[in-house]
Amino acid sequence: MGIYLNKPASKNVPLTEAQRIRHEVRMQRSLTSTLRKIDLIAGTQTGIGWRLDRYLSTLFPRYTRSMLQRWCRNGWVYDNAGRVYRSKDPVKALMTIIIRAPISGIINDDDFVAPPLEILHKDDGFLICNKPAGQLAHQAGKVLTGTLLNQLQDYFEEQGIDPSEARLVNRIDRDTSGIVLASWQGDTTRLLSDALQSHQLRKEYLALCHGVPEKKHGHWHEALQEGPPETVRRMVHPDGQASHTEYTVVKSHDNFSLLRIRLHTGRQHQIRIHAAHHGHPLIGDWVYGTPCTEIGGQALHAALLSFAHPYTGDMLTIEAPLATAIDQCWHGILADQGITPCELSDMQKSKLGLLIKETELGIQLDQGWRKPSWMSDDDFQKLQQQS
Secondary structure, rough: OOOOOOOOOOOOOOHHHHHHHHHEEEEEEEEOOOOEEEEEOOOOOOOOEEHHOOOOHHHHHOHHHHHHHHHHOOOOOOOOOOOOOOOOEEEOOEEEEEEEEOOOOEOOOOOOOOOOHHHHHHOOOEEEEEEEEOOOOEEEEEEEEEHHHHHHHHHHHHHOOOOOHOEEEOOOOOOEEEEEEEEEOOOHHHHHHHHHHOOEEEEEEEEEEEEEHHHHHHHHOOOEOOOOOOOOEEEEOOOEEEEEEEEEEEEEEOEEEEEEEEEEOOOOOOOOHHHHHOOOOOOOOOOOOOOOOOOOOEEEEEEEEEEOOOOOOOEEEEEEOOOHHHHHHHHHOOOOOOOOOOOOHHHHHHHHOOOHHHHHHHHOOOOOOOOOOOOOOOHHHEEEEEO
């Protein structure tokens, strides 16, 4: 069912502002048990005169602008003389920016036991792996262990590669399975990240949804933005980010469909929101649809990645086999077994803003979690003592 490109993406595609900034900035990053450490020197052209929070959010799209503003308010962003920056300070050419953002209350991802790392392809400075559903792609919030990035760090250390150099070029949601592109060389990371930002990486997904779209092939273009602060839901809004999802109905049965989806933009939850907005929520998607007993989260699988090799220019197309849970769910549908809805858990209700329990506001550190490969023994012992 794969669709393949016949030639490398054009090398004449203009760089975006974010790409130009990344090309200009000189930066060092590291992560300890207690701190995010970022040292950078601004460029001389793109972004000069911008507000600092805008500049940093463009440079680090993984961090929200509100988070960066909070770091500034807390005095964690300053210059080499120790002067604390404000969010609204204008960016000047070659200005030094030092970030020391504390991390506290680290916990293990005890709800998920990851299977062995599955590598689909390894190449010069990068590899492609198959992430299982239920696993966080990278450290998030207070969870710093048990993630795909942790597995990659352990793997790189075994291969004699500095584990701190591990980078995820693309990311997928916790409950989405499939292809993730990772790298461990700075130049390779930059080239692949630039290709991702300029939409030169073709990404295709397989999804199971409720209902059958009227058109067998179509496009969804609704703009997306953050939802209310009390919920993880994002929303369709005319003032949001432009978004483009292309879908094809591969097969339908009863009132369910198997879709093949191509992302033309990569917004958070994009496929899930667009599908639900058009009346076809993904099976098992408790955020935008209804949870079910057959599958623990949304039935969404990153099935294919196709792009030009960063050094040879040859096209590389990798496919990941459909996740077992989704495959079994689809075969159950074909056998007329249907889907069994279930109730939201208290944790799911809390994340949707439907329930706030006092016990969920304080998170306990589990004494039994495994020390990440990148954390020193001293830092690990200190963290345990702090708990």
